[in-house]
Amino acid sequence: MGDDVGAVRAAVLTLHRTTGLPMVFGGALSGQDRLRITELVGNTTDSLNGLVVRQGNGLGGKAMAMGRPAWVSNYPCSAAISHDYDKPVGREGLLSILAVPIVVRRRVRGVIYGALREPLGLADRVVGAAVQVARDLEQDLAVHDRADEALAQLPPDTSAARWEEVRAVHAELRALAEQVDDLPTRDRLRRASLRLAAAGLDEADGSAGSGGAAPRPAVLSPRELDVLSYVAIGCTNAEAAERLGLLPETVKSYLRSAMRKLDSHTRLEAVTAARRAGLLP
Structure with missing residues (x-):
């Protein structure tokens, strides 16, 4: 998990720099079907730091379950997601949120998020940039996995x-x-x-x-x-x-x-x- 956390950290920084979104965050899986948010940029509170997101719950959990990006333009009013995490999200004042899963070999390894504090639709350019950051991270992790597997097969x-x-x-x-x-x-x-x-x-x-x-x-x-x-x-x-x-x-x-x-x-x-x-x- 340690390598994944470091990789997600770099991806969050890249997402913030390339999109200019006021807040970006993310995390790696910390157990089966559970994501722990550990990387935050642009936050004004610690309400999301350390938050555990379960697959299927909230926006990030929905992205994990689907294995593809998900977004809402007004988080507290959206009927497309469950509202298990309304309190920590509300404390941060986030309204328009995008969640992109990191999927390697059909397994979700993490999720990166971008958010606005206004109920506005996210531009296609922003969504595309977030997806590209996720794809780059997926390729990095896949290469790392293959290298680890090759080393593991070598005799002592x-x-x-x-x-x-x-x-x-x-x-x-x-x-x-x-x-x-x-x-x-x-x-x-x-x-x-x-x-x-x-x-x-x-x-x-x-x-x-x-x-x-x-x-x-x-x-x-x-x-x-x-x-x-x-x-x-x-x-x-x-x-x-x-x-x-x-x-x-x-x-x-x-x-x-x-x-x-x-x-x-x-x-x-x-x-x-x-x-x-x-x-x-």
Whole structure:
């Protein structure tokens, strides 16, 4: 659930930025057929924070049950939904609300909401933007799930586990480098990350520990490599964005550019190509 909560948080921030709605919120499933609202932007009270929404109840519960977006232009007067949550919604003063479920492999993983404090219809542009944010999140979660499943099928290997730790440290080094204002220190951190990547190349060639291999010339920009280093340890675009202090759309742009430069069609292909080139451990 933790990964889903982080991904929903990034989606809520993106929805707020792209639509300009005065309030957006959302949450991930916290149990069977139950959603817990944990992410809020633009709220004036805490009435919705921590609210548990059950499938079929209220607007979000209806969207969960249908597996598709649902909206009302006057929440307290709508006959299309149940009114289990009128009090917390009323305290926040929300009237026109849109709820979009996050559905991965036919299973609802969360819901994102956008709302107005006036009884107005939501523009098609706003609804379309919310649906697009949800679709992007669904793709992110699906990729993350497939990566987890592939890793789970691998036999236990202490060497592989050690390399996963090296890769996590590599990603942290690159993120830390971007937070350092002192240019010489930033360069040293980047060079240290490239040494780790070169060690991975030596391991793949069967010459680990030789100490003499120099990193191959980088074909990626520092930020492209930053993003790819987090993709390599299984992060979704939203998680990489949060760790690097970037917008999810910016991460997606860097990833597309890296994939193009590495002549790769998928994230996994890009990571594999970067490792073969000595750019990632």
